[in-house]
Amino acid sequence: MVGILLYNVKMKQMTYHAPEKCWVGDQQKICYATRDEAEAAALIAEHDYGAPKLTVYKCEYGDHWHLSSATNGPRK
Numbered sequence: 001m002v003g004i005l006l007y008n009v010k011m012k013q014m015t016y017h018a019p020e021k022c023w024v025g026d027q028q029k030i031c032y033a034t035r036d037e038a039e040a041a042a043l044i045a046e047h048d049y050g051a052p053k054l055t056v057y058k059c060e061y062g063d064h065w066h067l068s069s070a071t072n073g074p075r076k
């Protein structure tokens, strides 16, 4: 699960921003507003968590992007 750390200026601390999610089939997926954002998250997951190769795709239900592992594919 990849979240976004934001620096809260008022509280002077890093806060965890829970990303938007939507249901795709029978799983809940994180929504990314832009392709760049999704690709950055995929790289972080691969490098930091040793996740398998992740692909970025446009959601068919909304104006945002999701990550999909190449091994599992978007469908089951």
Ligand SMILES: [Zn+2]
Residues within 6 Å of the ligand: 022, 023, 024, 031, 059, 060, 061, 062, 064, 065, 066
């Ligand atoms: Zn979606």
